[in-house]
Amino acid sequence: MSSTAKITVTVDGDQYIDTVEARTLLIHYLRETIGKVGTVVGCDTSNCGSCTVLMGTAEDRDRSVKSCSVLAVQADGATITTVEGLAGPDGSLHAVQRAFHELHGLQCGFCTPGMIISAIDLLRDNPDPTDDEIRDGLSGNLCRCTGYQNIVRAVRAAAAELRAPEVAS
Numbered sequence: 001m002s003s004t005a006k007i008t009v010t011v012d013g014d015q016y017i018d019t020v021e022a023r024t025l026l027i028h029y030l031r032e033t034i035g036k037v038g039t040v041v042g043c044d045t046s047n048c049g050s051c052t053v054l055m056g057t058a059e060d061r062d063r064s065v066k067s068c069s070v071l072a073v074q075a076d077g078a079t080i081t082t083v084e085g086l087a088g089p090d091g092s093l094h095a096v097q098r099a100f101h102e103l104h105g106l107q108c109g110f111c112t113p114g115m116i117i118s119a120i121d122l123l124r125d126n127p128d129p130t131d132d133e134i135r136d137g138l139s140g141n142l143c144r145c146t147g148y149q150n151i152v153r154a155v156r157a158a159a160a161e162l163r164a165p166e167v168a169s
Helices: 026-033 095-102 112-125 131-137 149-168
Strands: 004-011 014-021 052-056 063-066 079-081
Touching: 014 026, 026 052, 052 112, 063 112, 095 112, 095 149, 112 131, 112 149, 131 149
Parallel strands: 004 079
Antiparallel strands: 004 014, 052 063, 052 079
16 A cells, blocks of 8 residues: 655646655656656666756755655655746746757757756856866766767856856946
């Protein structure tokens, strides 16, 4: 007999109240229960990082987490941001999404959601990272296509764009 729990989470700005099996992983809740399929199921072992989302609680600000290593019940009361929740209200891409697109920071796109979320978390803590700091900040995410050069370029360009308003003031 499986146990269930009622959870309340806010995902990409919308609140969801659901009853889930206690063993349900956050990645499966996001994809199968509420339809956030932009978050990718990769390795199911937390090695690849494709399933990375931002998760925040009342006690802690948003941090990147691998949603295949978090139970949905652990997200009760949390705020989750998926790659689908990054675009502006008008549909405009987030600076990191735009840089990945413009600088070819993706090929097959499988790792892209996790890379983008991890890059956003990195840039919140370090708005002007070196290439080595970018590589270190993305080290929990695997890409088998690009060789990382364009990903690093994209993160560097996004960092510059995100810092631009500070420079102007």
